[in-house]
Amino acid sequence: MKYDVNYIRRQFPALSLKVNGYPAAFLDGPGGTQVPRRVIDAMVNYLLTANANAGGPFLTSQESDRIIGESRLALADFLGADPEEVSFGQNTTTLMFSLALALAREDGVQGAGQGDRHPVPSAGAKDGQRAGQGAGQGTRQGRRNEILVTQLDHEANRGPWEDLQALGFVVKEARIDPETCSVDLKDFEAKLSEKTRVAAFGYAANSVGTVSDVKEMTRLAHQAGALTVVDAVHYALHGPLDVKDLGVDFLLCSAYKFFGPHLGIFYGKKTVYEELPTYRLKVQSAEIPHRIETGTLNHEGIAGAREAVEFIADVGERFGFRGEKSGMEGPGPGEPLSRRQKVVAGMQAMEAYEQPLADYLRAELAAIRGVKIYGPPKGYRRTSTVSFTMEKLPSGKVSAALGEKGIFVWHGHFYASRLIEVLELERYGGLVRVGLSPYNTAEEVERLLQEVRRLS
Numbered sequence: 001m002k003y004d005v006n007y008i009r010r011q012f013p014a015l016s017l018k019v020n021g022y023p024a025a026f027l028d029g030p031g032g033t034q035v036p037r038r039v040i041d042a043m044v045n046y047l048l049t050a051n052a053n054a055g056g057p058f059l060t061s062q063e064s065d066r067i068i069g070e071s072r073l074a075l076a077d078f079l080g081a082d083p084e085e086v087s088f089g090q091n092t093t094t095l096m097f098s099l100a101l102a103l104a105r106e107d108g109v110q111g112a113g114q115g116d117r118h119p120v121p122s123a124g125a126k127d128g129q130r131a132g133q134g135a136g137q138g139t140r141q142g143r144r145n146e147i148l149v150t151q152l153d154h155e156a157n158r159g160p161w162e163d164l165q166a167l168g169f170v171v172k173e174a175r176i177d178p179e180t181c182s183v184d185l186k187d188f189e190a191k192l193s194e195k196t197r198v199a200a201f202g203y204a205a206n207s208v209g210t211v212s213d214v215k216e217m218t219r220l221a222h223q224a225g226a227l228t229v230v231d232a233v234h235y236a237l238h239g240p241l242d243v244k245d246l247g248v249d250f251l252l253c254s255a256y257k258f259f260g261p262h263l264g265i266f267y268g269k270k271t272v273y274e275e276l277p278t279y280r281l282k283v284q285s286a287e288i289p290h291r292i293e294t295g296t297l298n299h300e301g302i303a304g305a306r307e308a309v310e311f312i313a314d315v316g317e318r319f320g321f322r323g324e325k326s327g328m329e330g331p332g333p334g335e336p337l338s339r340r341q342k343v344v345a346g347m348q349a350m351e352a353y354e355q356p357l358a359d360y361l362r363a364e365l366a367a368i369r370g371v372k373i374y375g376p377p378k379g380y381r382r383t384s385t386v387s388f389t390m391e392k393l394p395s396g397k398v399s400a401a402l403g404e405k406g407i408f409v410w411h412g413h414f415y416a417s418r419l420i421e422v423l424e425l426e427r428y429g430g431l432v433r434v435g436l437s438p439y440n441t442a443e444e445v446e447r448l449l450q451e452v453r454r455l456s
Contacts, residue, residue: 011036022406025444029435042307071306077340080242087289089264093156100160144197157231192224204235207416208375209385238383260308263301313342320345350438354384384436394429
C-alpha cells in the first residue's frame, strides 16, 4: 500500500492541538515524538490491571513480570538483539553514567579486540597513592586509560567519559570536518591506540542529522582492542537498528524518540555485558539483563515502549517494502512476517516518506536570503532533520516567532554543545532545528517555509 500519512496522523491524539487558532505542526521530533493512542492505552492498562512490583507470587506481580518480559522481546526485535541483552533505565544519560562508572572500575572489562574480552586485573593503589590521581598516574599508568569521543556527539556520550578524567583517564577527541559535519575517520583512527579502553560515538547527530559510519568506526575501535559505546538516540527514529551486524559492544537509545514514553533502553553484547562490573545493591541480580537495572523500573513506561515497537511494526506491515527492495529476506509463501521484519519494513517506509520532504525543505530554505543550512551535503547519509541559521535573527527569536504560529521547532545546541563551538555558532544562539516525523505533512512544511520567508 502507498504510505498514508492520514492513517498515521489519526493515531496521534496530540495532533489536534491548536495554538492561537493555528493547527499545531509538531516539527520538534528530534526532541521527542508524539505518542500514538495505543501507547497511551498500554500504559493506562498496566496501571489499571498489573500495577505491582516484580517477582511476587500474586496475580498483579506475575502479570507485571509477563509484561516486562514481553517488552524485552519487543525491544530485542527493535534492536536486532537477544532479549537477555536488553535492559531498561531512567533515560540514556543516566544509563551512560552507570556504564561509564562500570567500565572505569579496576576489575572492569578493558578492551574488545575482535570481540574478545580483556578483563583488567585487580590492582589497588600503592604507596598511599589514589588510583585516580592525575591522568595516567597511579595504578592506571601504562594501562588502557584512554577514552575517545568525537566533536559531533551529544553530551550524554561525552560528559560521562570526560568526568572519568578525575579518576585518571585521558579523554581524546576525534575532529569533525566542518564542511560536512561528519567525523573525520582518519583522525578517529589516528587517535586510537593500545591504550584506548572505550571509543564512544553517536550513530546519528541530533544537531544536524549526520549518520556516521558506525560499522567502520566499530571495526577500527575493535582493531585497536577498544570497546565501543554507541549513542543511537537520534538514529533510532530514522532507520532499522541491527546491533549484531554493527558488532557494537554497547548501544543506548530512548523510547520517547520513537513514539514511546520517557524510558532509557540499553543494549550490551552478551559476552561483554556478562563481565561488566556494574555498581549495584548486594541483593540485586548480577545476571543480565538485570545487571545494570537498579531499583524498581518504570513498569508502565516499559509497557508503553513495547507498544511503540508494535506501532512501527504495524506501519511496516501496511506500508513496508518487500523482498529485494527492503534489503531483508522475506517469509516463505504463506508465512507471516515476523515482528522484526515488520519493524525493519516500518522504519524503511517512514524514512522513504520523510526524506523527500526533508530534501525539499532544505532546497527551499537554502534559496531564502540570509538562511544557511548546516549538515552533510548530498552523497552523505543523513536523517530527515534540517538545521539552519538566519543572518538577521538569533535562533531563539526564530523558534519563538514560529511557535506563535503553531509551528514547533527547537533552537540552541540540543546538548551537542561541542559541535556548536566548533562551528562557531554561539553568536546565533545555536541552530534552528526542524525534525520531520512520520506524521508530518507537506502542508506543514509549506507553512514553515512561508513563515521563514516572512522573517528573512
